[in-house]
Amino acid sequence: MLAAVQKNATRGDPRSVVKAIDQFCRQKEWAMNVGDEKGCILDSVVTEVNPATVLELGTYCGYSTVRIASLLPSNAKLITLEFNPDYAAIARQVIAWAGLEDKVQLVEGASGDWIPKMKEKFGIETFDLVFLDHWKDRYLPDTKLMEECGLLRKGSILLADNVICPGTPDYLEYIRNSPRYKSQYFKSHLEYTKVEDGLEKSVFLG
Ligand SMILES: O=C(NCCCCCn1ccc2cnccc21)c1cc(-c2ccc(F)cc2)cc(O)c1O
Numbered sequence: 001m002l003a004a005v006q007k008n009a010t011r012g013d014p015r016s017v018v019k020a021i022d023q024f025c026r027q028k029e030w031a032m033n034v035g036d037e038k039g040c041i042l043d044s045v046v047t048e049v050n051p052a053t054v055l056e057l058g059t060y061c062g063y064s065t066v067r068i069a070s071l072l073p074s075n076a077k078l079i080t081l082e083f084n085p086d087y088a089a090i091a092r093q094v095i096a097w098a099g100l101e102d103k104v105q106l107v108e109g110a111s112g113d114w115i116p117k118m119k120e121k122f123g124i125e126t127f128d129l130v131f132l133d134h135w136k137d138r139y140l141p142d143t144k145l146m147e148e149c150g151l152l153r154k155g156s157i158l159l160a161d162n163v164i165c166p167g168t169p170d171y172l173e174y175i176r177n178s179p180r181y182k183s184q185y186f187k188s189h190l191e192y193t194k195v196e197d198g199l200e201k202s203v204f205l206g
Pocket residue numbers: 032033034057058059060081082083084109110111112133134135136138161162165166190191
């Protein structure tokens with residue numbers, strides 16, 4: 001995938017990086033990027049929220065990192081967390097090829113360890129937008145952890161990938177029934193397939 005980006009995408013052009021990855025995943029080999037269809041929904045939410053601070057849980061190869069960072073205002077910060085060092089190494093190169101390294105801080109480690117340290121380590125007060133795309137059984141515990149650590153403010157937006165496939169039933173149950181969130185489901189498809197999937201957008205009400 002990285003070779004395809006370096007071969008087919010223009011340095012400093014995030015859109016060409018996104019296009020090169022999508023082409024590779026359609027023509028050569030499937031990969032678990034959010035993809036072009038759900039990616040358009042992600043773009044519209046990022047544009048609408050126009051966040052100053054973003055947390056992405058699950059960098060993978062940096063596809064959604066590039067999509068988000070390319071839409072951020074100049075002073076905005078995106079912190080992206082990746083557990084797998086091999087994925088992180090690839091993502092750093094993809095993000096650099098897109099010319100977005102100044103907007104992105106890639107951190108290696110587990111969400112459960114890093115979320116409690118966000119304030120002290122990165123001088124973050126609260127996140128305007130959180131994109132959840134990591135282990136599906138961590139969406140719920142990490143959302144509760146973010147609440148407990150005071151990382152969400154009235155109006156913070158959570159956008160969760162894969163709420164249908166692979167699925168995050170406990171997260172959906174919680175977020176859709178909690179009086180502290182207003183949720184909306186964006187029906188779509190699993191990246192590069194016809195299988196149903198979707199994004200759940202939730203506003204923290206404080
Ligand atoms: O598993 C998925 N993503 C998570 C990958 C591992 C994340 C690890 N990680 C990263 C940061 C981090 C921080 N703390 C702890 C752990 C952390 C995923 C899977 C599918 C999928 C796969 C097969 C299939 F047949 C259908 C669908 C599609 C997606 O879009 C996905 O996102």
